[in-house]
Amino acid sequence: EPEVTQTPSHQVTQMGQEVILRCVPISNHLYFYWYRQILGQKVEFLVSFYNNEISEKSEIFDDQFSVERPDGSNFTLKIRSTKLEDSAMYFCASRVGGGDEQFFGPGTRLTVL
């Protein structure tokens, strides 16, 4: 069964460093998302992406964040200058064009020291 994959599974970085989180969505899906979950808190929407542009973003997704689909398979989230409060699980999700269900990857645990 097709799955969303994410790399790395765990990323440790120093405050102020740039990180790139990578995702490979399900191959025939057209809509892509990033969510995050701070430990013990709810899953929060960050951004949605369709047709090579951002279609929606939350208040969390400020100028420090960017997304890109550099080729036909990868979808990336970049955090330019990480802060301690960026420590969280980051989930990528994708959905097919005609459906509402979003399918999530296993997540990347980001730890900012």
Place this chain on the structure above:
Amino acid sequence: EDQVTQSPEALRLQEGESSSLNCSYTVSGLRGLFWYRQDPGKGPEFLFTLYSAGEEKEKERLKATLTKKESFLHITAPKPEDSATYLCAVKTSGSRLTFGEGTQLTVNP
């Protein structure tokens, strides 16, 4: 602002003891209510989508129902492998999902 509240926060059941989880929502126009299962350290796993009051969906021991203000996830004769956190989410405008805090279910053998 869309709000999703799940109760209880945690629920312990004995194997075979049926129960229900609640998801109440306050939104400005529901375009879908979603149930997900999340195991520790993993991503949410899609279970059901409901769109209109009165709708029901079933999968194995799980049944999801929807009213105009809330949704229930009924678990019939649960097994230890049903232990997980169950998340409710709503879609209103756009395609973002707004999640509740989840209900952590533990089923003891």
